[in-house]
Amino acid sequence: MAGVKFEQAMARLEAIVGELEKGDLPLDESLKIFEEGIRLSKNCLKVLEEAERKIEVLVQDKNGKKQLRAFSPYDDDNHDSAPDS
Amino acid sequence: MAAWARQLPWNEFASSTRGDPSTSPRSRSFTPSQDPSSKRVLTVSELTGLVRASLETDFPEVWLEGEISNLRAPGSGHLYCTLKDDAAQIRAVLFRSTAGRLRFGLEDGLHVIVRGRVSVYEPRGEYQIILEHVEPKGLGALQLAFEQLRQRLAAEGLFDRERKRPLPAFPRTVGIVTSPAGAAVRDIISVLHRRCPILAVLIAPVQVQGEGSAEQIASAIRSLNEWGRVDVIIVGRGGGSLEDLWSFNDERVVRAIVASAIPVVSAVGHETDMTLADYAADLRAPTPSAAAEAVAPVLSEVVEHLGTLALRCRQAMGWRCGAERRRLDLALAQIANVRFRILEDMQRVDGAVVQMRQAVQDALKGGWDTVHSVRHELVGRSPEPFVRHGLGQVPQLRSRLDGAMRYVLNRRKQEARSCLASLNALSPLGILDRGYGIVESLSTHQVIRDARQVEVGEAVLARLARGKLRCLVEEVMADLGLKSGSDPL
Numbered sequence: 189m190a191g192v193k194f195e196q197a198m199a200r201l202e203a204i205v206g207e208l209e210k211g212d213l214p215l216d217e218s219l220k221i222f223e224e225g226i227r228l229s230k231n232c233l234k235v236l237e238e239a240e241r242k243i244e245v246l247v248q249d250k251n252g253k254k255q256l257r258a259f260s261p262y263d264d265d266n267h268d269s270a271p272d273s
Numbered sequence: 274m275a276a277w278a279r280q281l282p283w284n285e286f287a288s289s290t291r292g293d294p295s296t297s298p299r300s301r302s303f304t305p306s307q308d309p310s311s312k313r314v315l316t317v318s319e320l321t322g323l324v325r326a327s328l329e330t331d332f333p334e335v336w337l338e339g340e341i342s343n344l345r346a347p348g349s350g351h352l353y354c355t356l357k358d359d360a361a362q363i364r365a366v367l368f369r370s371t372a373g374r375l376r377f378g379l380e381d382g383l384h385v386i387v388r389g390r391v392s393v394y395e396p397r398g399e400y401q402i403i404l405e406h407v408e409p410k411g412l413g414a415l416q417l418a419f420e421q422l423r424q425r426l427a428a429e430g431l432f433d434r435e436r437k438r439p440l441p442a443f444p445r446t447v448g449i450v451t452s453p454a455g456a457a458v459r460d461i462i463s464v465l466h467r468r469c470p471i472l473a474v475l476i477a478p479v480q481v482q483g484e485g486s487a488e489q490i491a492s493a494i495r496s497l498n499e500w501g502r503v504d505v506i507i508v509g510r511g512g513g514s515l516e517d518l519w520s521f522n523d524e525r526v527v528r529a530i531v532a533s534a535i536p537v538v539s540a541v542g543h544e545t546d547m548t549l550a551d552y553a554a555d556l557r558a559p560t561p562s563a564a565a566e567a568v569a570p571v572l573s574e575v576v577e578h579l580g581t582l583a584l585r586c587r588q589a590m591g592w593r594c595g596a597e598r599r600r601l602d603l604a605l606a607q608i609a610n611v612r613f614r615i616l617e618d619m620q621r622v623d624g625a626v627v628q629m630r631q632a633v634q635d636a637l638k639g640g641w642d643t644v645h646s647v648r649h650e651l652v653g654r655s656p657e658p659f660v661r662h663g664l665g666q667v668p669q670l671r672s673r674l675d676g677a678m679r680y681v682l683n684r685r686k687q688e689a690r691s692c693l694a695s696l697n698a699l700s701p702l703g704i705l706d707r708g709y710g711i712v713e714s715l716s717t718h719q720v721i722r723d724a725r726q727v728e729v730g731e732a733v734l735a736r737l738a739r740g741k742l743r744c745l746v747e748e749v750m751a752d753l754g755l756k757s758g759s760d761p762l
Contacts, residue, residue, distance in 0.1 A: 192504065194443045201582050208589035215597055222590040229583035236576060239445065239471035243462060245453060246477045246500055254500060259476055
């Protein structure tokens with residue numbers, strides 16, 4: 189659910205920008221949310237920079253335990269990944 | 274119609290046997306014999322059995338078109354109905370094993386084409402057709418089943434617009450429920466990563482058609498939900514025939530999509546294919562590629578948006594700081610102004626203090642002058658000389674007063690002595706000395722001047738020069754006296 193956190197961070201950042209541009213808050217409040225906004229934008233960028241492209245398959249072993257396995261969409265061996273029923 | 278008509282086995286059977294009447298079922302029919310002695314009497318069961326055998330031999334497989342009526346579904350699972358057209362009707366039965374294979378539900382009034390064999394239900398002597406296959410006329414069986422299920426699930430509210438959830442704007446992980454071997458999964462991944470190269474993809478591999486595929490799809494959706502780290506799910510497959518797409522019309526798939534806590538995008542077949550999974554999904558994408566487009570944000574746009582937001586943040590803050598700075602400068606200028614005014618006021622206060630001090634000193638000086646002059650005047654008017662002068666006269670005046678007093682006293686003493694002598698001469702005591710007495714009534718203490726004032730026997734008191742006498746009156750002599758004579762006194 190990392191996407192949810194990112195989305196919340198973006199939403200908060202947008203809210204902060206809106207608030208700062210309105211300029212209704214007292215200066216110290218503005219400074220506080222400004223710092224929060226800069227922090228959020230850096231964090232979001234960091235999340236994007238550090239995010240890794242991953243393609244995995246969720247498979248279930250005989251005991252019903254779920255596992256992840258790497259997957260290459262252009263590899264014909266992937267036929268094995270399909271459950272056999 | 275021509276297609277199924279050609280398959281009618283009865284026609285084939287009939288035509289193949291027409292040329293050989295000896296093998297025709299009709300040649301074996303029991304027509305009454307001309308010879309009564311050889312008359313053979315049948316029981317009802319025997320006849321019914323013969324009729325049944327005859328019918329089953331003659332009509333082992335017929336195709337029949339008609340309208341379903343009087344449909345009954347008792348607990349046994351077998352279905353009973355009547356097939357009819359404008360002029361005739363036939364009872365029909367669909368045994369449970371066959372009924373279970375039907376993809377759509379039978380309904381009264383439904384026009385169907387059936388395949389079956391004709392038989393007799395002996396206990397009632399009714400002939401009937403035992404159905405082995407039923408399909409709706411006109412509409413395909415799958416289409417009918419689709420429509421029926423769609424209506425039922427729609428009535429449950431599973432397709433309601435209010436159920437649809439928005440897709441996450443920035444998914445981190447996209448779950449895909451599809452065949453790992455198909456073109457669809459490649460299309461989806463390719464589009465996802467073209468738009469957003471950093472997306473994580475989690476594939477829940479399933480068979481998308483054939484036996485058991487619907488259950489696999491439903492279970493894969495549940496598995497992704499249980500796995501949890503998935504932000505949005507794409508469920509789909511590439512194009513195919515109506516039969517190929519059929520698993521996506523399965524009720525279990527629909528319910529799994531509805532139950533998913535993670536938003537689901539459906540992408541089944543081509544634009545024109547509409548499955549029940551599409552109805553149930555939070556978003557229906559016309560194709561797998563379109564689903565990927567709908568799900569993945571464009572990374573460069575996100576980064577740009579993020580940059581813009583940070584820039585706007587800084588600009589807004591910078592503007593605000595500038596505005597506050599100007600306010601501060603203004604305030605400082607105002608303070609300087611106020612300070613100047615305060616200095617001015619202080620100067621005025623200083624001036625006023627000097628003036629006040631001068632005024633007080635002036636006032637004091639005038640006061641002292643007055644005090645001095647008054648004091649001078651007071652000293653000039655001092656009573657001391659008079660007192661001193663007066664005190665000098667006191668002894669002399671005192672001796673004069675003493676002399677005068679002695680003189681007056683002596684004179685007054687002489688006057689007093691001569692007065693006393695006169696008084697003595699006039700005093701009653703002096704008279705008494707000379708031998709006179711005073712008589713008073715003892716009762717009234719009145720001086721008795723007239724003898725008639727008392728009566729005989731009355732006591733009177735006589736005052737003498739020395740002592741008193743208590744006397745009793747013996748006699749009153751009224752006319753006696755010195756009436757015209759002078760008083761001896």
